[in-house]
Amino acid sequence: MTVQEGGVQEGRAGAEIGSPRKRSEDARLIAGRTQWTDNMTPQGTLHVAFLRSPHAHARIVRVDASQAMGRPGVVAAFSGADFADEQGSLPCAWPVTDDMKHPDHPPMAVSEVRFVGEPVACVVARDKSAAFDALDEIDIDYEPLPAVLNMDAALAEGSDLVHDDLGTNKSYTWVFENGDLDAALRDAPVVIEREYVQQRLIPTAMEPRSVLCVPDGDDFTLYSATQIPHILRLMLATVTEIPEHRIRVVAPDVGGGFGSKLQVCGEEVLALLLARRLGRPVKWTESRSEGNMTVHHGRDQIQRLTLAAERDGRIRGFKADILADMGAYLMLVTPGIPILGAFMYNGIYKMDAYSFTCTGVFTTKTPTDAYRGAGRPEATYAIERMMDELAAELGVDPIEIRRRNWIAHEEFPYETIAGLTYDSGNYEAATDKALELFEYDKLRAEQADRRDRRDPVQLGIGVSTFTEMCGIAPSRVLGSLSYGAGGWEHASVRILASGKVEVVTGSSPHGQGHETAWAQIAADRLGVPFEDVRVLHGDTAISPKGMDTYGSRSLAIGGVALFSACDKVVEKARRVAAHLLEAAEQDLEFTAGRFSVRGVQEEGKTLQEVALATFAAHDLPDGVEPSLDSDATFDPENFSFPHGTHLCAAEVDTETGMVHLRKYVAVDDVGKVINPLIVEGQVHGGLAQGIAQALYEEAVYDADGNLTTTTMADYLIPSAADLPTFTTDRTETPATSNPMGVKGVGEAGTIASTPAVVNAIVDALRPYGVNDVPMPCTPERVWRALRSETKPDTAEPGAGGGLGSASASGSDSDSAGGAQ
Amino acid sequence: MPRIRVEVDGATYEDDVEPRLLLVHYLRERLGKVGTPVGCDTSNCGACTVLMDGMSVKSCSVLAVQADGSDVTTVEGLGIDGTTHPMQRAFHEEHALQCGYCTPGMIMASLDLLRENADPSETEVREGLEGNLCRCTGYQNIVKAVRRAAKEMREPAGQEVTP
Amino acid sequence: MIPAAFDYARPASVDDAVRVLADAGEDAKVLAGGQSLMPLLRLRLAIPDALVDVGRIGALREIRDDGDALVIGAMATHHQVIRDPLVREHAPLIAAAAETVADPAVRHRGTFGGSLAHADPAGDLPAVALALDAVFLVRSVRGEREIPATEFFVDWMTSAMEPDELLVGVRVPKPGPGWGVHYEKFHRTAQAWAIVGVACAVRRNGGAIEEARVALTNMGPAPVRADGVENAVRGRPVSEDSFRSAAEHATEGTEPPGDLHGSPEYRSHLATVLTSRALAAAAV
Known part of the structure; x- marks a missing residue:
């Protein structure tokens, strides 16, 4: 494999950070030489298929798997009862309140099922088709119980219960208040109240989940399509009581996650238990339709919002009352997701009072959990939509209304009403740049013209001036929010005898490009060529310590850990170099990978020479151990706060309701940038997902609690033909919370874009009296909004094209619409 | 069981296959050609796209028996003598992949697109790739990569390049 | 997911194929391009006992000139149909609609006949066949018969063919000169099914509409011929007013479904708007 590099080719010291280095990961990925979990099938591997509940809610009366055992190739068949004593309960690491209701969550249901798709039995067979065929032979009697689908109804007195023993469908109510909201609302010249629905989304990483567990005596290696090998290892040990040091978790090539693989899945636990019971490698790979039902979903909140302002547009206070759908169970961080938004409803604005109340509600649907942005897109949507509503109410340009309220660049660091300290930012600069790229005035003129002409295709302009808190980390803060762990990250740097470098990171990439960006950091800090650095990750045996990848944390935490570890290497090497050069340490300078005596450039030792001398250890200073290897664990004091201004122009066909995105400009400030190519790619992908929430995606349940969007034919993921070309640019205001000045970028595009798009659509339709269109x-x-109908009617899904009626068991229906 | 004979990436295979065996599962499980992944059940995602007798197909929607007598090219069959194909190179140069799961299908679909249109516009690339979903890139760099490869393949730098 | 097991036959000729179908019984299915069938098999929404693969019968791929009509072999792929010079000359509406079917890879495998025999009201080609007064040529061991398009599409995913019958081709009358055509497909994403589609052919005589043919996709359990629109627009001047007022008849005789992407009410509205647009585009 020879991939020719363009751009920066030579490892010129100091030139790596900030350069658009092409990714080293690509070589194997473009050639199909990949290690997806499903690509691995060790000799003797058994294949697992799960039988899943076709009911939203039912009591399991009887399970008879004996007939499945007789099928050719079938090695074992089990029900949940067969594992009841050892499968434990899937973990929730975030009990957000002391009195949070937290039901048991068996990996395989034993006595009751609470969402369509919940596993109830499994078959283990020689091959996949044998396992799948035998599912038909498993006989289960269910006693149906009432589905609980609507959050408001679920909280009403006398509602049917998802978990009978809890006595309520309310998991928790979490409150944050600052300032005197009553005073802010009292006699406020402007009060705006709105209700927005953050529809349920299906994360849809392109690689379906897959897990392979290989037993070796009492030890187990579990390969999984996971974002969190380290957390998964600890949780598997906790759930199964197999000692942590007997479990090795490997995240090989992982095909995207977006939060969906930040999970401890029942199937992972069961693969481990099956491998232990059967003594053979066990593999399970989900199908897309299985995954749509069972991989945790995202969003699904109802937001009831109140904004109080002065006549001049200055915000007095903001109130957010949230209902958050937990689904049937609390998974790894389910209850905490909406809480991550609690600190973001104030956005980039100053105000006197703020109140946030969130109630987590159980329903008989797939559990929700992290999905790209996790709580922050919801909050940003709320405030950015409300800012546009305020602008419309006052007849002020939406940019101007923001200017009147945002934190000015000279006011940083700024303590917000939500209790965070924004370390840095320059909203003016990002906005100015965005307006210029967008040609804002020109588009406003066109909009006015179309309005005058009563053009059936109207133009709308949407604004989103967002910030977000990411680099999910500060352990003390996480602790104060009752999160079950810290948020540090670990890195170690090994200097080999030949002077080559191995970097080990606890961060676990699944598309982000760590192998490239981490090598850039190490190359610059150590002054070695980029090509001399190899980055190791994603295997608890190789990278034993880490907190993994999510919440736009990799660079701002893990990258900084690496930065520090490199500096420690240099300090160790300095002692050896000083000894070899017979100079005092303080007289040495280290540039471009070489120690030299200040003022005597010709005498020096490269890091490689020092490494070799250290390896030989023939002549080291007294008390110096023969190793330059170093590690660091970084735990920041604060989150990082990327921000930016996104502008969207949408054409809306008022006759059909079709929306066409005409132009999209994103100016993001993610602080210092290691690799602008990777940053731009993250922004593009984030935009696509945020736009998809605004226009296309929604997980829909029917009245019986069946998910009707089980396939990609029904859950609409946009293709290249459905998305516009983005104009992206950056401003660069360094973070002050870490020595590299970096901020996260992974979620920014998703967080910012959804309100920009919806604001554009609503802006187009304001002359028609429209002030909202529900998402998607x-x-x-x-069209209904234009006819002044706020609630679209929900037709019975499943007819007239699409595969929406695909049943859970996938075996008892004889016809449906088909792909063409 | 029907017996099939297929040429895959330059090698010939003869196998007895169950009629229900999908081409993609034949490639992955019988031939060990795991470079072609599976992303959905409904032929929407295109991750499994390969060339069959020179034209793109979704190998999850073709039975192995239907491929009998055909010449199949997967992403693993691209490039000559250990070099990379201009399309693969362009995906790398333009940062047209992140997690890489859709990439084999994207590359094969892109080659098919250029077979019929050697110089596609941006819109033509977007429409030509409507059957391939990517969740990471937002497609912008994929579009750039395909146009870059097209240019390079129209004006090959010295060497003959064919899929 | 993996299809349930089935028997498989690959007849070499039409005669063989109909014999196999006759012997196979009701639970056999014809495998054409498989692009509609394969997802249903994988989801186990279809569990046939046997598949009769007609993919190797070369004669079924032919597109030939038959005097005052074209005969399009059932196994001609969408890809082939879109590029075929005879189709482009004498039935450009078919090419226009076929171009909107799914995506290029699916169009390479998916067939003209397969799409029609599948009789999915959300499919793009049934409405086109109806608008063009196509005749379906069907064979079985009992002989050959012709089914006019008006009788072919019976109900949701149900055609007038018996289980032992094989669609061998479709005869499409040549409309003669002077026709403009347009297929207006309205869908949320490029890959999605039509929420509503309008197949439209219009013959002008100077500034007036001499004749129009209009049929609707996904406005009922089967494609719907919009007779009311055709009658209303006949003889009217070529103008937006004519098209708009004629399009008011678009919903006559329809039973639009409700699903994730559109309610019956919305579909009715769309049918009207899109019919007007399709007429205008065809009349250019």
């Missing part, structure tokens, strides 16, 4: 803004919903 389907053509029908736009």
Whole structure:
């Protein structure tokens, strides 16, 4: 494999950070030489298929798996009862309140099922088709119980219960208040109240989940398509009581996650238990339709919002009352997701009072959990939509209303009403740049013209001036929020005898490009060529310590850990170099990978020479151990706060309701940038997902609690043909919370774009009296909004094209619409 | 069981296959050609796209028996003598992949696109790739990569390049 | 997911194929391009006992000139149909609609006949066949018969063919000169099914509409011929007013479904708007 590098080729010291280095990961990925979990099938591997509940809620009366055992190739068949004593309960690491209701969550249901798709039995067979065929032979009697689907109804007195023993469908109520909201609302010249629904989304990483567990005596290696090998290892040990040091978790090539693989899945626990019981490698890979039902979903909140302002547009206070759908169980961080938004409803604005109340509600749906942005997109949507509503109410340009409220660049660091300290930012600069790239005035003129002409295709302009808190880390803060762990990250640097470098990171990439960006950091800090650095990750045996990848934390935490570890290497090497050069340490300078005596450039030792001398250890200073290897664990004092201004121009066909995105400009400030190519790619992908929430995606349940969007034919992921070309640019205001000045970028595009798009659509339709279109803004919903119908009727899903009626067991229906 | 004979990436295989065996599972499980992944059940995602007798197909929607007598090219069959194909190179140069799961299908679909249109516009690339979903890149760099490869393949730098 | 097991036959000729179908019984299915069938098999929404693969019968791929009509072999792929000079000359509406079907890879495998025999009201080609007064040529061991498009599409995913019958081709009358055509497909994403589609052919005589043919996709359990629109627009001047008022008849005789992407009410609205647009585009 020879991939020719463009751009920066030579490892010129000091030139790596900030350079658009092409990714080293690509070579194997473009050639199909990949290690997806499902690509691995050790000799003797058994294949697992799960039988899943076709009911939203039912009591399991009887399970008879004996007939499945007789099928050719079948090695074992089990029900949940067969594992009841050893499968434990899937973990929730974030008990957000002391009195949070936290039900048991058996990996395989034993006595009751609470969402369609919950596993109830499994078959283990020689091959996948044998396992799958035998599912038909498992006989289960269910006693159906009432589905609980609507959050408001679920909280009402006398509602049917998801978990009978809890006595309520309320998991928790979490409150944050600062300032005197009553005073802010009292006699406020402007009060705006709105209700927004953050629809349920299916994360849809392109690689379906897969897990392979290989037993070796009492030891187990579990390969999994996971974002969190380290957390998974600890949790598997906790759940199964197999000692942590007997479990090795490997995240090989992982095909995207977006939060969906930040989970401890029942199937992972069961693969481990099956491998232990059967003594053979066991593999399970989900199908897409299985995954849509069972991989945790995202969003699904109802937001009831109140904004109080002065006549001049200055915000007095903001109130957010949230209902958050937990689904049927609390998974790894389910209850904490909406809480991550609690600190973001104030956005980039100053105000006197703020109140946030969130109630977590159980329903008989797939559990929710992290999905790209996790709580922050919801909050940003709320405030950015409300800012546009305020602008419309006052007849002020939406940019101007923001200017009147945002934190000015000279006011940083700024303590917000939500209790965070924003370390840095320059909203003016990002906005100015965005307006210029967007040609804002020109588009406003076109909008006015179309309005005058009563053009059936109207133009709308949407603004989103966002910030977000990411680099999910500060352990003390996480502790204060009752999160079950810290948020540090670990890195170690090994200097080999030949002077080559191995970097070990606890961060676990699944598409982000760590192998490239981490090598850039190490190359610069150590003054070695980029090509001399190898980055190791994603295997608890190789990288024993880490907190993994999510919440835009890799660079701002893990990258900084690496930065510090490199500096420790240099300090160790300095002692050896000083000894070899017969100079005092303080007289040495280290540039471009070489120690030299200040003022005597010709005498020096490269890091490689020092490494070799250290390896030989023939002549080291007294008390110096023969190793330059170093590690560091970084735990920041604060989150990082990327921000930016996104502008969207949307054409809305008022006759059909179809929305066409005409132009999208994103100016992001993610602080110092290691690799602008990777940053731009993250922004592009984030935009696509945020736009998809605004326009296309929604997980829909029918009245019986069946998910009707089980396939990609029904859950609409946009293709290249459905998305516009983005104009992206950056401003660079370094973070002050870490020595590199970096901030996270992974979620920014998703967080910012959804309100920009919906604001644009609503802006187009304001002359028609429209002030909201619920998401996703389907053509029908736009059309109904134009007819002043706030609630679109929900037709019975499943007819007229699409595969929406695909049943859970996938075996008892004889016809449906088909792909063409 | 029907017996099939297929050429895959330059090698010939003869196998007895169950009629229900999908081409993609034949490639992955019988031939060990795991470079072609599976992303959905409904032929929407295109991750499994390969060339069959020179034209793109979704190998999850073709039975192995239907491929009998065909010449199949997967992403693993691209490039000559250990070099990379211009399309693969362009995906790298333009940062047209992140997690890489859709990439084999994207590359094969892109080659098919250029077979019919050697100089596609941005819109033509977007429409030509409507059957391939990517969740990471937002497609912008994929579009750039395909156009870059097209240019390079129209004006090959010295060497002949074919899929 | 993996299809349930089935028997498989690959007849070499139409005669063989109909014999196999006759012997196979009701639970056999014809495998054409498989692009509609394969997802249903994988999801186990279809569990046939046997598949009769007609993919190797070369004669079924032919597109030929038959005097005052074209005969399009059932196994001609969408890809082939879109590029075929005869189709482009005499039935450009078919090419226009076929271009909107799914995506290029699916169009390489998916067939003209397969799409029609599948009789999915959300499919793009049934409405086109209806608008063009196509005739379906069907064979079985009992002989050959012709089914006019008006009788072919019976109900949701149900055609007038018997289980032992094989669609061998479709005869499409040549409309003669002077026709403009347009297929207006309205869908949320490029890959998605039509929420509503309008197949439209219009013959102008100077500034007036002499004749129009209009049929609707996904406005009922089967494609719907919009007779009311055709009658209303006949003889009217070529103008937006004519098209708009004629399009008011678009919903006559429809039973639009409700699903994730559109309610019956919205579909009715769309049918009207899109019909007007399709007429205008065809009349250019």
